[in-house]
Amino acid sequence: KKNMQRNKQVAMGRKKFNMDPKKGIQFLIENDLLKNTSDDIAQFLYKGEGLNKTAIGDYLGERDDFNIKVLQAFVELHEFTDLNLVQALRQFLWSFRLPGEAQKIDRMMETFAQRYCHCNPGVFQSTDTCYILSFAIIMLNTSLHNPNVKDKPTVERFISMNRGINDGGDLPEDLLRNLYESIKNEPFKIPEDDGNDLTHTFFNPDREGWLLKLGGRVKTWKRRWFILTDNCLYYFEYTTDKEPRGIIPLENLSIKEVEDKKPNCFELFIPDSKDQVIKACKTEADGRVVEGNHTFYRISAPTAEEKEEWMKSIKAAISRDPFYEMLAARKKKVSSMKRH
Numbered sequence: 001k002k003n004m005q006r007n008k009q010v011a012m013g014r015k016k017f018n019m020d021p022k023k024g025i026q027f028l029i030e031n032d033l034l035k036n037t038s039d040d041i042a043q044f045l046y047k048g049e050g051l052n053k054t055a056i057g058d059y060l061g062e063r064d065d066f067n068i069k070v071l072q073a074f075v076e077l078h079e080f081t082d083l084n085l086v087q088a089l090r091q092f093l094w095s096f097r098l099p100g101e102a103q104k105i106d107r108m109m110e111t112f113a114q115r116y117c118h119c120n121p122g123v124f125q126s127t128d129t130c131y132i133l134s135f136a137i138i139m140l141n142t143s144l145h146n147p148n149v150k151d152k153p154t155v156e157r158f159i160s161m162n163r164g165i166n167d168g169g170d171l172p173e174d175l176l177r178n179l180y181e182s183i184k185n186e187p188f189k190i191p192e193d194d195g196n197d198l199t200h201t202f203f204n205p206d207r208e209g210w211l212l213k214l215g216g217r218v219k220t221w222k223r224r225w226f227i228l229t230d231n232c233l234y235y236f237e238y239t240t241d242k243e244p245r246g247i248i249p250l251e252n253l254s255i256k257e258v259e260d261k262k263p264n265c266f267e268l269f270i271p272d273s274k275d276q277v278i279k280a281c282k283t284e285a286d287g288r289v290v291e292g293n294h295t296f297y298r299i300s301a302p303t304a305e306e307k308e309e310w311m312k313s314i315k316a317a318i319s320r321d322p323f324y325e326m327l328a329a330r331k332k333k334v335s336s337m338k339r340h
Contacts, residue, residue, distance in 0.1 A: 009033060011050070018052040021059035038066065042073035046095065053191035056096035061104030068107070075111045080119040084175075085130070086182040088116050089137060090189070097191045100205050106326055109134055125167035128334050132165045135327055137179060138188075145187040148230070148247070155180045168335055205229040207313040209306065212262060214298040221262060221300065228310075231317050233268075246282035248297060250318045253278065255311055262300040264307035268314070269296040 009031050017024025025041060028034035034044055045056050060071045078095070080088040092112050098105055113130035117123070124130045140158055143149045153161075158180045163170055207228040212221045213235060224235040224245065231251065234244040254271045270276050280292035301307035 006033070014050040017059075018055050021055045022062075024055075025059070038069035038073045041070050042077060045070070045074055046077045048095065053095075053097040054099075057099045057104075057108075060096060061099045061101065061108060063103070063107075071108065071111055075115045078115060080116050082120070084178065084182070085116065085123075085133060086137060086179050088112075088119075089134060093138075093188055094191060100207055102326060124171075125169070126334070128330055129166045129171070132327060132330050132334070133162060133171070133179075136162055137183060140180065141183050141188050142230075144184055146230075148232075165331060165334055206317055207310060209310075210302065211235075211310070212300040214300075216292060216294040226299075226310075228313055228317055233314065233317075243283060246280060246292060248278065248280040248292070250314065253318060255314050255318065257307075257311070258298065260298065260300065264301040264304050265298060266301070266307060266311050267296050267298050 010028070010033055013024055013028040013031070013033060015024075016027050025034065028044075029036045034040055045051065045059065048056060059067065060074060061067075074095075075092075078088075078092060080091070083091070089112075098108065109131055110127070113127040113134060116130050116134075117127050124133070136158070140153060143151075143153050155177055159173060159176050162176060165171065205227045207226075209226060210223055211226050213224050213226075214221055224237065225239045225241075227234045227236070227244075231249065233248040233250060235246050235248075236244050248268065250268075252270065253268050255266055255268055258265045258267045268278070270278060275295055278292060278294050278297065280294065280297075281289050282292050283289055299310075301310055
C-alpha cells in the first residue's frame, strides 16, 4: 500500500513538473521523493521518465545558481567519449528540448562544449571552438532540412564558414566533411512530446504561442498559433499543422502598440508607406499559396505581459538575430586570441 501511495505521488510530481517544473520539483522534495541536491535532481531529469522534454529544457535553462548546478550535473551524466561532435549533439539534444531564449541556449551549449572537450581532449583547441562548431551544426541542420530554406548550403560553404575557428587556425577538412554528411543524411531528432510537431521544421524558435490576428480582407479576429524564427513570423491554425497558414517576413517592417476594442494589441506595418501591401503569403483553404493582402497586421495577445514579450522578441528579430550576435562575439574572441 505504501508503495502504491508513493507511485501515485511520483506520478503526481511528474504531472506537476510538466505544468510548472519548479513546483513539480518542490512537490517531490517536500514529499521525500527527491533529495534537494543538484545531483539527485539531475538524475531525475536525465532518466526523464514521464517528463515533458520542453519542461526539462525550461528547468535546465533557468539562470539561478542552483539550476546552473543542476545543468552541470545533468550534462556530466552524458558520456561523449569517442563520439564525434554530431553524435554527441544528437544524444544531448534528444535529452530535452532547447528553450527559445538566446541566453538560456548560450549557457546550455557552453556547458555541453566543456563536457565534450573534457571527454575528448585534443580534438579542439578550446571549448570556444567546440561551442562555435556546435552552433554551426545546429544551423546547418535547420538549413538543410527546413523546407522554407531554399538556399541549401554546400559542404564547401560549410567548410569556409568555419575557417579560423580553431583558435585562429582551421579544423581538418575531413572532420568538417564528415560532420556535414552526417547531418545531411540524417536530421537531428528533436523531442516532440508536447503535442507540437513543428519542432522539426522550426528548430528552437525565438518565441511561440497563441495570439489573435485580425483578417486582411474580412475584418474578423482568428486565433492562430504563431512561431517567430529566422526573422519570419509564421502562423498556423493548429499546433500540429505541418504547413503554416501564413508567413510574414519581418525585414523592413516596424512594430507599434495600438488601441483597439481587443486588449493588448500591436501592429506590424511598413514605415513611411501607409497603403503598401506587406510582402507576405498565406495558404487558401484549397491549399493554394497566394500573396497576402494586409497593409498592416494587427495582433492581440492574451495578456499585457505577453504583448510586451512578443513585441520585444519581434523587434529583436526585425533588426538582428541574437544567435548570430552571440556567435560573432565568440568568433571575434577566438581570432583576437590568435593575434595576441
